[in-house]
Amino acid sequence: MSRSSNDSSWGRRRSLFVLPTLASFNDDGSAKQPKTLKKTPHRRAPSLFTDVNHPDIARDTSDELRSAPAISDSPRFRRPSLHLRGSVKRAPGASSGQLRASNVRTSTEDTSDMKFGEPLSATPSSATSYGEWGMDGLSPARNVLLHGDVQTSGGVFRKKKEYLVLTETHIIRFKSQSKAADAFTTVPHPGRPQGPRHTPMPSSGSLSDMRAESESSGDKDGRIALRQVVAVYQVDDGKPYFALDVCYLDEESAQSSALTMQFNGAEERDMWVRHIRSAGNTARLRQPAPTSSFNVEHAARIIERDHDYDPANCSIYKIVQRQPVKSSRSSTDDMTKLGSAGSIVCFLVIGVHKVHIVQLVKPAARSGSPSLAPISSQASFGILNLSSVRVNEVDDGFELSFRQPLQPAKRLILASLASHEIAARLHYVENFLRPEYGHRIVKFIMPPEVENLLAPPVSAVDEEHSCLDRTLSAYCIAYGLSPSNIRYTINYDCEDAPRFELLPPADTRRPEYRAYALLAIMRALRYNESFGSLSFAGINLDSLNGLCDEHGREYLCTRTKRGTPVRLTEDELGRACLLVQEVRALAATSKKLRRMDFSGCVTPKVNEPMDPNDEDSARGKDIGCGVVEALVPLCRHQTTNVDWICLNGIELSDTDMDYLVGAAVDKSCHFRAIELNRCGLNDRSMGLILDALRAQENTLEAIEIAGNTARLDPVTFDSQLGMFGFIRKLNLSHISRTSGDVPLLTAETLLVWRLQELRLSGTQLNSASIDAVATYVAHPHSMTLRELYFDNAYLTGGDIATILHSLSFEPGHVRDMHLDISHNILTKGLEKVTKAIADGMAPTRLTMRAVEYREESQFRKMLNALMVNTSIRYLDLSQTALPGDASEETCRTLARLLAENDTLIELDLSGEDSRLASSKFGAGINDALTGLEKNKFLQTFRIERQKLGVQGANTLADVLKENTTLRELHCDHNEIPLQGLTDLVNALIDNTTLIYLPSMRDGQEAAFKSAEATMKGMTDPEASPPTTHGKAVSYGSAAGMRRGLSTVRKTAARAASAYTPSFPALPSHNRTPSSSSPSNSSSFSLNLPTTRSKQASQAPVAAPAHFTVQDIQTTHRLLSEQWDRQHYRLSQYLERNWCLLNNMPVNMEVEDEKFERLQSVGKVLEQVKSETTPKAEKDTYFNDPDPMPQHPPLQPQARSSALSSPPPMSEIKSGVSFKQFLLDGSGPGTPESLTELEMGARQLRVDTNLESEDPKTPTQPFFTV
Secondary structure (H helix, E strand, C coil): CCCCHHHCCCCCCCCCCCCCCCCCECCCCCECCCCCCCCCCCCCCEECCCCCCCCCCCCCCCCCCCCCCCCCCCCCEECCCCCCCCCCCCCCCCCCCCCCCCCCCCCCCCCCCCCCCCCCCCCCCCCCCCCCCCCCCCCCCCCEEEEEEEEEECCCCCCEEEEEEEECCEEEEECCHHHHHHHCCCCCCCCCCCCCCCCCCCCHHHHHHHHHHHHHHCCHHHEEEHHHEEEEEEECCCCCCEEEEEEEEECCCCEEEEEEEEECCHHHHHHHHHHHHHHHHHHHHHCCCCCCHHHHHHHHHHHHHCCCCCCCCCEEEEEEEECCCCCCCCCHHHHHHHHHHCEEEEEEEECCCEEEEECCCCCCCCCCCCECCCCCCCEEEEHHHEEEEEECCCCCEEEEEECCCCCCCEEEEEECCCHHHHHHHHHHHHHHHCCCCCCCCCEEECCHHHHCCCCCCCCCCCCHHHHHHHHHHHHHHHCCCCHHHCEEEEECCCCCCCEEEEECCCCCCCCCCCHHHHHHHHHHHCCCCCCCEEECCCCCCCCCCCCCCCCCCCCCCCECCCCCECCCCHHHHHHCCHHHHHHHHHHHCCCCCCEEECCCCCCCEEECCCCCCCHHHHCCEEEECCHHHHHHHHHHCCCCCCCEEECCCCCCCHHHHHHHHHHHCCHHHCCCEEECCCCCCCHHHHHHHHHHHHHHCCCCCEEECCCCCCEECHHHHHHHHCCCCCCCEEECCCCEECCCCCCCCCHHHHHHCCCCEEECCCCCCCHHHHHHHHHHHCCHHHHHCCEEECCCCCCEHHHHHHHHHHHCCCCCCCCCCEEECCCCECCCCHHHHHHHHHCCCCCCEEECCCCECCCHHHHHHHHHHHHHCCCCCEEECCCCECCCCCCHHHHHHHHHHHHHCCCCCEEECCCEECCCCEECCCCCHHHHHHHHHHCCCCCEEECCCCCCHHHHHHHHHHHHHHCCCCCEEECCCCCCCHHHHHHHHHHCCCCCCCCECCCCHHHHHHHHHHHHHHHHHHHCECCCCCEECCEECCCCHHHHHHHHCHHHHHHHHHHHHHCCCCCCCCCCCCCCHHHHCCCCCCCCCCCECCCCCHHHHHCCCCCCCCCCHHHHHHHHHHHHHHHHHHHHHHHHHHHHHHHHHCCCCCCCCCCCCCCCCCCCHHHHHHHHHHHHCCHHHHHHHHCCCCCHHHCCCCCCCCCCCCCCCCCCHHHHCCCCCHHHHHHHCCCCCCCCCHHHHCCCCCCCEECCCCCCCCCCCCCCCCEEC
């Protein structure tokens, strides 16, 4: 029998765009390790129907076709992926005429109890006749699986009673049973006794009867190929009818159709569903390529545009998207509408992070076919938004529910023969993206057959931080965010390490994270036990505080990762806002988490009153900061290990205080610390907190109460703190105390503890308090102290000397600790403190930042003491304030310090340059830096904000050529231009020890600003108004405009003078005096100031030299290239030195070692002006031989070939900032030739008559035709 037109190319369809398998096989049949979403290998989800040639064909060991085994006995292979470059590879041993056995999801049912009397097949199902009715997919097989009378309907035609025969390859439709019996021996004739019959040849009448059905049903030749069947599902609209839909797709014509079959009872319908599903899966699995290469390529392009395409991790399935049809009539005619109007055949693609619904390519318009309605557009849903998967057991239907936070769920009613594989694939991908989740968010409701296909849990041990990046990226994509905007760091050098620290967003235009971004971050951290502490310090979380999600509760955390229930009801958990839910989930789902930092994250909110007339409701509800409400109940119920809570900078409300006090009195909380710095605690709240914390006397390790408004009574406060015996951190900075001679803390109280950190910054200490601290540090119990802060404590030099003498209680022993005495009055009693420093009584780390010296001689005394000191290894003298620039004697003393001190390892001499304060050593610092050439011990040197300039850069370059011990040089923010950076980079040719040198980004920004000011100055010098016989020409409103813009010119002049270039102004091209008229100059042009005089006003004025768009872009490009070149060279040298420092092999030869000194900005502009811009073109574009006012207005009918010059570039760009103009390069292009412009049918000119009736803005030229 000849093949039909519909199946003409099925047998020879081959393409390079197919579905390769995820697991490739060797010659011996062993499977290779597949590719996964990450580089780390993981086990993929096995699939029941998998073969190297086809995603749904299971491999079989036999070479002949045999019956399908049960699901539990089927081999489990990995699902192949959507691939764009794969080629069709046939399994070993398979030939084009040989088919392997296929696994079927449900075996063929026993039909011995069917009401049709005799069995439907006289031969076993595995026996196949390869003859005229062979299994080539073109002709229906002779093996009949089921037959019977069925009411069918399709498209707009009314339902018909037909006789259907189901074979292994087709569903064949006949007008009557007698016609079917003529074609198949197993179908009995009506009214004829059953018995053995000879196999008849199909008559022409039978074939014509099948063809006749084509006209009414839309099925070619009256049959439906099972390999085209997409889904078989029951139609259930709540009415007492029993029907099913068979949806099928012809991929060559992209024509999808549906056949609705109605039955008298549910049992008969279910029997047809089982047999059609079984036969359809068998036919589907026999295909070498179930989806045509054209549709696969189309789907790949769709998901690639959505940035979700990975050839190794994409799967494509044919599905039917069902839409329930609401009907008010109860007639059986409604059933004809469900098959066509309520179903859409399309493709479902499971990508890396999303599920895509891809429409069919729209075919040419056809008539007389019951085709399904094409889908309108593609849709995609984040896999981590998946909330439920429900797979039907009796048919191919399944449901997917997706829900984004704060939005209602979107339910997709789908159907597919591959519904089991789709559910298993979704389960695997969801588990892969969230490998650490102990509680599954997605509810999978599926039959046992699907559960047998599920892959084991994915291990996250081999990937860094338990796959945090993978999960965070998936959540960001699911919520419609850019993962690149999320910034965080992992700190390993801290307590309770490692610590996750969230940083501000990468997008500087939006400095705060929105609610969706915060949800993505917090939900990605759930169940992640890689971190001992989490820090959200400085990140605004107000967008989540008070925000509730009323559309779902699937993310409620009711159990810990180990399954321990949280002792809160679901209603209590659900009523909380999202901030409380997420913080509570973070604390409860990680056993390793010990510390959480929310410093400065939340501003307390008060909900608006519900009833303004109610006095109690009118005050509003205090919802607090949310963090205390989330953590305190978990600590009381011991369902979290978090015992260090940082609430610094959060103003605690009454609600928060109630939670804190209630938890602090409970010993079961085991708090190590509750940091309450700058929390707005008054006398009452401070007393309540300190009294309540007495219950934590055996576990409390830190007291952080700095910056509160409470006024402490030293006697009461000392007794309150004396209850704690294990305090190691005490922060009493910026607190107020009552007056008196009593010390804030007695020495006895301090000696009870083993303090590691004591902070008294900004707290005024009396002499008794200083003596108490001195007594404490002089005792051997204070040897554990590592940090001692007295900055801004109003201490004198004598007080500091007392502390230094106490620190050196053992002669010859240097205390290894950090002492901060910044912002104190060291000049009062300077002799005592300098003598103590010179005698080596200072600790190893000393900070003397922002010390003001009224006389330079005092600063020289300090430098001389530091010169001979042998105990300080880390010294900070930044922001030192002198009465003026450092003198030569001071600079020589500083140079001696840099050259002779042999104990300093790190030194900071940075200055300060702000609006409130400025402290710099002046130009003499450049000479002082020469002392570094002889230094053999200093490793880190900081000298920022000292305005070193080119001279300082040259000095540092000479230092780098001689110094062989310096590792880090921090010299940023010193106005070092490109020439200075080039000198520093050239110095690294011979220096092989420096591993850090800044890239001078501030110098690069200053270079662009200098070019901006220079180009403005060269383009728009201030022009005088044209004169006629010594009198100014009046232009009406133009004079007022010029007076109004005088402020703009003055501002531009000041801006240009702020960035004065280091080269003389370039000569500008001369123009005629008339060119300075208002007609050719921009009203908003920025001009440099010029000297005004009578003679100057009457003399001709030189015209400005304009720069075209190409000039500006060329200048920007040249500057950028030169800076980028030096940055590249710098990175090459630093990488070389780092490898040498770590004993790693490296190539010592670096390209372009002797790089020439670069040109200045002025030379770059001169080069651009003289070489880049064509002169003739520039004159045509900018210069007009005749003044504009002399041209008479052109009439509409005039066709003149002469063109008026357009306004200058400065006028065109007057409404755009120079930076935007420079970076974007937008603007009118230079006309290439006048001939092209003269080809227009209508001429435009700029009307320069300022006295026109219609007012015009200065940036809006008036065009007349």
